[in-house]
Amino acid sequence: MLRFEQVSKGYPGGFVALDRVSFELGKGEMAFLTGHSGAGKSTLLKLVSLIERPSAGRVIINGIDLSTITSRQIPYVRRDIGMIFQDHRLLKTHTVFDNVALPLVIEGFTGRDMARRVHAALDQVGLLDKARCLPETLSGGEAQRVGIARAVVNKPPLLLADEPTGNLDPDLSKDIMRVFEAFNQAGVSVLIASHDLGLIARMRYRMMTLKSGRMIHDGLMHKEEEAQ
Amino acid sequence: MSILFGGRATGAESFNPTFAGRIWMAVLTNLRQSISSLGELWRTPLWTLITVAVLGVSMTFPATLHLLVKNVQQVSNSYDKSFEISLFLQNTATETDVATLSTLLQGNPEVAEVKLISKDAAMQEFKQESGFGEALDFIEQNPLPHVLLVTPKVNTPAAAQQLQENLAKERFVELAKLDISWLERLAALVNLVQQAVYAIAVLLLAGAILVIGNTIRLLIMDKKSEIEVMKLVGATDGFIQRPFLYTGIWLGLFAGILAFLVIELMLWWLEGALARVTSLYQSQFHFAALTFGEFSSLLLIGITLGFIGSYLAVRSHIRAIEPA
Numbered sequence: 137m138l139r140f141e142q143v144s145k146g147y148p149g150g151f152v153a154l155d156r157v158s159f160e161l162g163k164g165e166m167a168f169l170t171g172h173s174g175a176g177k178s179t180l181l182k183l184v185s186l187i188e189r190p191s192a193g194r195v196i197i198n199g200i201d202l203s204t205i206t207s208r209q210i211p212y213v214r215r216d217i218g219m220i221f222q223d224h225r226l227l228k229t230h231t232v233f234d235n236v237a238l239p240l241v242i243e244g245f246t247g248r249d250m251a252r253r254v255h256a257a258l259d260q261v262g263l264l265d266k267a268r269c270l271p272e273t274l275s276g277g278e279a280q281r282v283g284i285a286r287a288v289v290n291k292p293p294l295l296l297a298d299e300p301t302g303n304l305d306p307d308l309s310k311d312i313m314r315v316f317e318a319f320n321q322a323g324v325s326v327l328i329a330s331h332d333l334g335l336i337a338r339m340r341y342r343m344m345t346l347k348s349g350r351m352i353h354d355g356l357m358h359k360e361e362e363a364q
Numbered sequence: 365m366s367i368l369f370g371g372r373a374t375g376a377e378s379f380n381p382t383f384a385g386r387i388w389m390a391v392l393t394n395l396r397q398s399i400s401s402l403g404e405l406w407r408t409p410l411w412t413l414i415t416v417a418v419l420g421v422s423m424t425f426p427a428t429l430h431l432l433v434k435n436v437q438q439v440s441n442s443y444d445k446s447f448e449i450s451l452f453l454q455n456t457a458t459e460t461d462v463a464t465l466s467t468l469l470q471g472n473p474e475v476a477e478v479k480l481i482s483k484d485a486a487m488q489e490f491k492q493e494s495g496f497g498e499a500l501d502f503i504e505q506n507p508l509p510h511v512l513l514v515t516p517k518v519n520t521p522a523a524a525q526q527l528q529e530n531l532a533k534e535r536f537v538e539l540a541k542l543d544i545s546w547l548e549r550l551a552a553l554v555n556l557v558q559q560a561v562y563a564i565a566v567l568l569l570a571g572a573i574l575v576i577g578n579t580i581r582l583l584i585m586d587k588k589s590e591i592e593v594m595k596l597v598g599a600t601d602g603f604i605q606r607p608f609l610y611t612g613i614w615l616g617l618f619a620g621i622l623a624f625l626v627i628e629l630m631l632w633w634l635e636g637a638l639a640r641v642t643s644l645y646q647s648q649f650h651f652a653a654l655t656f657g658e659f660s661s662l663l664l665i666g667i668t669l670g671f672i673g674s675y676l677a678v679r680s681h682i683r684a685i686e687p688a
């Protein structure tokens with residue numbers, strides 16, 4: 137599904153954010169990406185969503201090398217990837233419904249068919265009753281779930297989340313993670329960047345750890361780490 | 365069809381397999397975007413008003429000049445039809461000669477009418493009009509020539525001039541005079557004003573495009589974060605720029621309507637004065653307002669300006685916004 141082959145990313149100014157990173161995320165797999173602040177987690181996700189391009193190496197999704205994707209094709213590639221952000225990035229002047237509908241509107245959906253899909257997505261995150269609200273009237277956890285609904289409304293095969301629980305208390309974080317688990321169980325590949333080690337440990341999924349841009353660990357969490 | 369995932373149908377094609385259905389969807393989407401652009405303008409009424417006012421004024425000015433030129437042209441055209449050639453005959457010409465010439469001229473296909481003012485009649489008139497009266501009785505011989513007033517059938521200054529030259533060559537004709545110079549001057553003036561109108565119009569309309577472009581640029585900057593989000597969820601530049609193009613088109617349309625209203629208001633305001641002027645011309649002409657065709661052109665020009673201005677703005681500014 138998603139494969140990194142010796143991927144490096146240097147930012148202008150010579151800073152190396154990712155250094156020869158390789159891994160593969162299988163179809164229907166769920167994994168966490170951890171590491172200290174500045175380790176390169178966001179950078180890695182940005183390479184997948186084509187916000188950034190690698191300096192070296194190849195990023196491959198479903199057998200297609202992203203370096204072959206032209207800038208005109210980028211929007212179409214992004215429609216296959218659901219993205220969730222720490223600051224949820226909702227449109228402030230639009231209702232929850234409109235926010236979730238945005239990816240569908242972009243793809244040309246209209247009317248009842250669009251409404252049906254939006255309601256299904258809102259139902260999956262448990263926010264059906266908030267459809268008519270504006271984002272500013274929502275709590276942090278609710279806003280994050282709206283972001284998730286928007287990311288999954290057009291049923292992308294791959295879901296990326298960058299610190300989706302960054303601002304949430306432990307209980308809310310657990311709720312959000314359950315939502316991700318549910319999508320994963322429906323066959324979606326999920327990659328979540330997070331430094332909430334305690335939460336990840338309890339969930340017992342594959343974990344990849346970055347340190348100064350290098351992948352220093354890939355696999356289930358060790359017992360001793362779990363004990364921390 | 366998805367680029368990355370071969371079998372994954374996306375968007376309209378996944379639920380609307382017919383071509384006509386997809387066209388209909390596109391029409392609906394465009395309609396919705398144009399209406400939402402209108403709503404967007406409504407949300408910042410003051411800014412919209414200022415922009416429309418500036419645009420409207422820059423369109424009103426050339427449109428008013430156009431109206432003026434059109435009417436002056438009409439006046440000069442109505443005069444073209446009524447010029448007169450005066451043939452001053454030689455002193456040696458006898459009454460018979462004059463009669464012969466008059467008959468000859470009446471047979472000329474380019475001549476509409478010939479009127480004789482005999483030297484006696486001319487003297488009589490001169491005595492009355494000049495006020496010298498009796499004093500002129502002391503002049504033994506009448507120094508005035510016979511005059512034939514010829515009204516040509518032709519109605520352009522050039523053709524009239526040609527006729528005048530031909531008539532000057534007739535026997536007994538001392539001098540043929542065409543009262544044309546002021547007409548030509550008027551025509552030249554109208555021409556000049558017309559050229560100036562074009563030049564001013566081009567300048568003002570270029571200014572209007574810049575104004576629209578700047579307004580749209582500010583709107584884009586204002587929505588920078590929204591545009592970033594749209595790009596992140598897979599919107600193409602084309603999709604993102606469409607509402608801005610509609611905004612530009614609406615602004616242009618409103619400016620066109622405003623220009624029309626201002627002109628109508630101006631005509632209404634000047635109605636009295638215009639009536640007085642036109643009455644001087646004994647209803648030979650009536651001040652022509654904007655025709656429906658000109659009204660439509662005004663709107664079309666506004667729409668075109670709006671489109672060009674906003675297109676220039678979105679071209680450069682939307683592509684430059686990239687999510688980080």
Ligand SMILES: Nc1ncnc2c1ncn2[C@@H]1O[C@H](COP(=O)(O)OP(=O)(O)OP(=O)(O)O)[C@@H](O)[C@H]1O
Nearest residue numbers: 147148151153171172173174175176177178179180
């Ligand atoms: N656009 C950029 N230009 C230059 N340097 C950048 C840019 N974006 C990120 N970096 C640098 O790259 C490094 C990795 O950044 P990245 O955002 O990937 O870290 P992160 O693991 O997501 O950290 P955090 O947990 O704080 O979000 C950081 O040191 C950062 O300063």
Ligand SMILES: [Mg+2]
Nearest residue numbers: 177178179298
């Ligand atoms: Mg980060």
